[in-house]
Amino acid sequence: MKALILVGGFGTRLRPLTLSFPKPLVDFANKPMILHQIEALKDVGVTEVILAINYRPEVMINFLKDFEDKLGIKITCSQETEPLGTAGPLALARDKLVDGSGEPFFVLNSDVISEYPFAELIQFHKSHGGEATIMVTKVDEPSKYGVVVMDEETGRVDRFVEKPKIFVGNKINAGIYLLNPSVLDHIELRPTSIEKEVFPKISAGQKLYAMVLPGFWMDIGQPKDYITGLRLYLDSLRKKAPSRLAAGPHIVGNVLVHENAVIGEGCLIGPDVAIGPGCVIESGVRLSRCTVMRGVRIKKHSCVSSSIIGWHSTVGQWARIENMTILGEDVHVSDEVYSNGGVVLPHKEIKSSILKPEIVM
Amino acid sequence: MKALILVGGFGTRLRPLTLSVPKPLVDFANKPMILHQIEALKDVGVTEVVLAINYQPEVMLNFLKDFESKLGIKITCSRETEPLGTAGPLALARDKLIDGSGEPFFVLNSDVISEYPFAELIRFHKSRGSEATIMVTKVEEPSKYGVVVMEEETGKVDRFVEKPQMFVGNKINAGIYLLNPSVLDRIELKRTSIEKEVFPKIAADQKLYAMVLPGFWMDIGQPKDYIAGLRLYLEAVRRRKPYKLAVGPHIVGNVLVHESAVIGEGCLIGPDVAIGPGCVVEDGVRLSRCTVMRAARIKKHSCISSSIIGWHSTVGQWARVENMTILGEDVHVCDEVYSNGGVVLPHKEIKSSILKPAIVM
Numbered sequence: 001m002k003a004l005i006l007v008g009g010f011g012t013r014l015r016p017l018t019l020s021f022p023k024p025l026v027d028f029a030n031k032p033m034i035l036h037q038i039e040a041l042k043d044v045g046v047t048e049v050i051l052a053i054n055y056r057p058e059v060m061i062n063f064l065k066d067f068e069d070k071l072g073i074k075i076t077c078s079q080e081t082e083p084l085g086t087a088g089p090l091a092l093a094r095d096k097l098v099d100g101s102g103e104p105f106f107v108l109n110s111d112v113i114s115e116y117p118f119a120e121l122i123q124f125h126k127s128h129g130g131e132a133t134i135m136v137t138k139v140d141e142p143s144k145y146g147v148v149v150m151d152e153e154t155g156r157v158d159r160f161v162e163k164p165k166i167f168v169g170n171k172i173n174a175g176i177y178l179l180n181p182s183v184l185d186h187i188e189l190r191p192t193s194i195e196k197e198v199f200p201k202i203s204a205g206q207k208l209y210a211m212v213l214p215g216f217w218m219d220i221g222q223p224k225d226y227i228t229g230l231r232l233y234l235d236s237l238r239k240k241a242p243s244r245l246a247a248g249p250h251i252v253g254n255v256l257v258h259e260n261a262v263i264g265e266g267c268l269i270g271p272d273v274a275i276g277p278g279c280v281i282e283s284g285v286r287l288s289r290c291t292v293m294r295g296v297r298i299k300k301h302s303c304v305s306s307s308i309i310g311w312h313s314t315v316g317q318w319a320r321i322e323n324m325t326i327l328g329e330d331v332h333v334s335d336e337v338y339s340n341g342g343v344v345l346p347h348k349e350i351k352s353s354i355l356k357p358e359i360v361m
Numbered sequence: 362m363k364a365l366i367l368v369g370g371f372g373t374r375l376r377p378l379t380l381s382v383p384k385p386l387v388d389f390a391n392k393p394m395i396l397h398q399i400e401a402l403k404d405v406g407v408t409e410v411v412l413a414i415n416y417q418p419e420v421m422l423n424f425l426k427d428f429e430s431k432l433g434i435k436i437t438c439s440r441e442t443e444p445l446g447t448a449g450p451l452a453l454a455r456d457k458l459i460d461g462s463g464e465p466f467f468v469l470n471s472d473v474i475s476e477y478p479f480a481e482l483i484r485f486h487k488s489r490g491s492e493a494t495i496m497v498t499k500v501e502e503p504s505k506y507g508v509v510v511m512e513e514e515t516g517k518v519d520r521f522v523e524k525p526q527m528f529v530g531n532k533i534n535a536g537i538y539l540l541n542p543s544v545l546d547r548i549e550l551k552r553t554s555i556e557k558e559v560f561p562k563i564a565a566d567q568k569l570y571a572m573v574l575p576g577f578w579m580d581i582g583q584p585k586d587y588i589a590g591l592r593l594y595l596e597a598v599r600r601r602k603p604y605k606l607a608v609g610p611h612i613v614g615n616v617l618v619h620e621s622a623v624i625g626e627g628c629l630i631g632p633d634v635a636i637g638p639g640c641v642v643e644d645g646v647r648l649s650r651c652t653v654m655r656a657a658r659i660k661k662h663s664c665i666s667s668s669i670i671g672w673h674s675t676v677g678q679w680a681r682v683e684n685m686t687i688l689g690e691d692v693h694v695c696d697e698v699y700s701n702g703g704v705v706l707p708h709k710e711i712k713s714s715i716l717k718p719a720i721v722m
Contacts (some may be wrong), residue, residue: 307625345376
């Protein structure tokens, strides 16, 4: 089976992290974002993944060769030379997706994290005999999204309503699809929206079905949702593979610590923390609701919450970092500095406190 | 003869432009910043330029191969693996700078623009028999800088005073030096300041001389000074090579227009404007005190002043862009939008007005 991952563009919402790496390679829970999806696809028998990209293929391709060897799955890129929307990239990658076997192929939005129940999706898709299956997820405020109106029992999709004013349903498109090759016949090679143009046509022909995504779902394409997403992801890890989480008197709640990170004495770590490879957490550090990326050093007695600390950065002694502070790559916060929501671009030194949220360039 | 250009690090003060290319390759007056210096060095007989860098050598090296062939001068990189300050890089590049000829070598700070009177500097250096000659420039507020205290007639340097509280002189270090090879014997391969550690020793030996830099001088490492620097540069072009400037009823003051740029009807361009290769300036556009980089498109009836428009960007119809607006690469300002000092990172679309200076990421 094949899969197409819509990687898209510049990842500007995840700056400053995406100033150092293209978005799919930004780490989430100690692993490049896209690797979570690629591994789940491999587990369900996908042999080739195509990345639909329009930015920085060279950086991506180097990493991908690495993954190809380690995972034993073929990974290729399909590069847009002009923006093709959410459906056009499928037409562009047509030759790679259609191999004559008649098997359906997956399409994923690269920012989405979930439990990726791909086996269940395949089963459901085959059982209803439709042309396309989309996964949907329940949300509390459907009026902000595109709502999928469906028959609760069969899952057949009736229609889509963009940002509905009155309540029509609470399921939205989760950005995970399983499509028959015939869907490609509906898509021209031009900027096209899969939700506004392609799916409504298939649903009018009564051949579009929706499956409610079990477990968690989050679009982690911006820092606030990235941090929330980590909580959901670690909750799920607690349920499915609790042995992977850290344990000990210095750990509170769900915490993921890479095996070659080092944590000092007297720390209190958690809940909802991920500490990446090569990190050094010195003594007496408090970390909660944060991600500490590869190679970071958090110095003694400091306190970090609800923030993301970028690769190879340093947080000084007694520093206090909170409220959606995002440090890019190689940022050094001096001792005793306070950051309230500072968003700091790579290769900077923060010598004085940031009292209210702002970008430091 | 040889020259070392201190390129240094990340160019963070010139962001967002330096998010797209390393600082020496950012265009100034339609030419990469560093090319101004390299051409002036070649004109005075320098056969090899060594760039002391600590960031993105690959990007630099590709461009430099290009310049090497076109200019017929050898260009190499000397890369710091740890910060070496302002003198350490000279020790690092020692083997490249000393060729046994006994000739002095130039050292330049990469952010400095001036008329580069290198021939006069060589004559001055030889006539005084000095070991090291630094160029100095007059400023109005010397208390903000490191002041060079010198004998007015001979140019012999007495001492340096950092940010003097009372008036000791009004000449500051212009970042252009001509040094005998023996100066390298005074510099260890460690983080060293040329102004605080090396020059004072040479001055104590009565062998350091200063020459007042004729003509203009500016450190263009930040946007405000970059814009002021363009004015000074174009004034100098007006004096020396006025034929390079644009003429016509639509031109006011000093304006540089690349031969491949296109300007429409009814425009008013200038003073102090540089328009780069492949730019399209549509009808009825007003430009003053701004730089328009390669392939930017300025749409009809818009008005831009005191700003920098990055490569491949667009300014929409009737847009008003002013007050130190800096658009990074590939930024698109929609029709009728106002930007008052917006600083916009690459690959963004500006659909609504920016009413007060802000970074848009």
